[in-house]
Amino acid sequence: MAFQFSDQHIEDFHMLGYTVFGKILPPSLISDLRRVSDVARKIARDRGGAQVQRLQPVGHFELDQQPFMDYAELPDLVDAIAKVLTPKHLHGDRDHLGILLEPAEMPYCTAWHRDWRDNIPGLNLTHWNQGLLDINLFNQINCALYNDNCTWVVPGSHLRHDLRSEAARFPDRPISGPNLGERTAEEREYICLEYCRSMPSAEPLYLEAGDFALYRNTLWHMGNYVPYSMRATLHDSAMTPEFKEWSQQAQQDASQRQKDGIVMDNPNANRF
Numbered sequence: 001m002a003f004q005f006s007d008q009h010i011e012d013f014h015m016l017g018y019t020v021f022g023k024i025l026p027p028s029l030i031s032d033l034r035r036v037s038d039v040a041r042k043i044a045r046d047r048g049g050a051q052v053q054r055l056q057p058v059g060h061f062e063l064d065q066q067p068f069m070d071y072a073e074l075p076d077l078v079d080a081i082a083k084v085l086t087p088k089h090l091h092g093d094r095d096h097l098g099i100l101l102e103p104a105e106m107p108y109c110t111a112w113h114r115d116w117r118d119n120i121p122g123l124n125l126t127h128w129n130q131g132l133l134d135i136n137l138f139n140q141i142n143c144a145l146y147n148d149n150c151t152w153v154v155p156g157s158h159l160r161h162d163l164r165s166e167a168a169r170f171p172d173r174p175i176s177g178p179n180l181g182e183r184t185a186e187e188r189e190y191i192c193l194e195y196c197r198s199m200p201s202a203e204p205l206y207l208e209a210g211d212f213a214l215y216r217n218t219l220w221h222m223g224n225y226v227p228y229s230m231r232a233t234l235h236d237s238a239m240t241p242e243f244k245e246w247s248q249q250a251q252q253d254a255s256q257r258q259k260d261g262i263v264m265d266n267p268n269a270n271r272f
Contacts, residue, residue: 005080013084017158018205018215021080025143025210029074032067034145037232039063040099050105053225054235056098068094071143071234077212081238084214089238091141096239100142100150100223102231106185109192109224111177112199114157115140115217116250117267118175122257125265127250132218133159136242140217143234144207150231151205151213152196154220165200166220167268174264185227192224207233214238 003024013019025033040063044055055061058068071077072092081089091097113119115138117128131137138158142151154166178195180188196202199220207213215221225231237243 003076003080005076005083009080010084013214013216016155017219018153018155018213019084020205020207021077021212021214023208023210024077024080024212025071025074025145027210029067029070030145030210033071033234034232036064036067037099037101037145041101041232044099044101045104051103051108052101053103053108053223054098054100056235057093057095058097058099059094065094068092068097080212081214085135085139085238086240088240089139090240091236091238093236093239096237098235100231100233100235102229103225103227105227107189107192107224107226108180109177109195110222111175112170112195112220112222113175114220117218118173120251120254121174121264122254122262123250123265124253124257125267127246127253128218129161131246134242136240137246138216138218138243139238140215141213141234141236141238142205142207142215143212143236144209145232145234146209146230148207148231148233149204150223150225150229150233151207152199152202152222152224153205153215154199154201155203156219158216158219162268163200169199171268173266189226196222196224 003021009019040055040058043061044052059065081091116123117125178191180191183191205213
């Protein structure tokens with residue numbers, strides 16, 4: 001069935017922090033993007049080794065750029081993003097767009113985080129808090145070329161600060177991922193899954209091939225990856241001039257704060 005937009009997409013985005021445009025990529029475009037992602041996977045592993053899990057930005061590598069241009073110009077997708085966000089939100093910038101890949105050898109997961117706040121050392125959290133609900137900022141994209149259940153989220157967490165249970169689970173900054181050490185592949189897979197489930201109210205975000213997830217990266221989320229499940233997921237932002245300006249200034253400020261010895265604020269300090 002062809003993709004059909006509905007008001008439910010808008011409601012889900014604002015209430016849950018994400019919405020999924022199901023099967024919005026046509027099969028011919030999926031085929032073209034899979035073909036170029038196979039080349040990207042080889043380039044990434046040649047450059048970064050067997051465990052590398054992304055190539056970004058695609059525009060900086062010797063890849064056939066036409067499928068990415070077709071992705072950026074897909075009318076249904078441009079229209080759907082404009083309806084959930086605004087017409088000025090653009091996707092598919094090849095100086096930013098990446099491809100997320102499966103590790104070749106061993107399971108792996110990221111740490112739980114809320115983008116910028118938890119993974120940019122020195123970030124001024126006052127600025128992050130002020131932008132928490134700004135629709136021009138913090139809109140991220142995962143577009144699956146194969147079935148993908150790698151991303152875990154806490155629905156609705158983009159609307160609020162951390163709950164007591166979340167703060168208790170991760171009281172310190174920077175947040176640590178699980179200790180995988182010298183474990184077997186099966187042990188690592190089990191440990192990573194337990195880590196995913198250790199966050200209260202966490203659940204996987206299921207995408208089928210051709211699905212496009214638009215989400216607030218201010219919600220709690222993480223990635224969990226296994227080598228036996230092929231992954232090629234376009235990782236992108238719905239960019240605005242305001243977000244470009246905000247991100248450039250935020251990174252400059254974070255760099256200066258690091259020079260001043262301010263490594264990372266703790267968002268849970270003195271909250272409860």
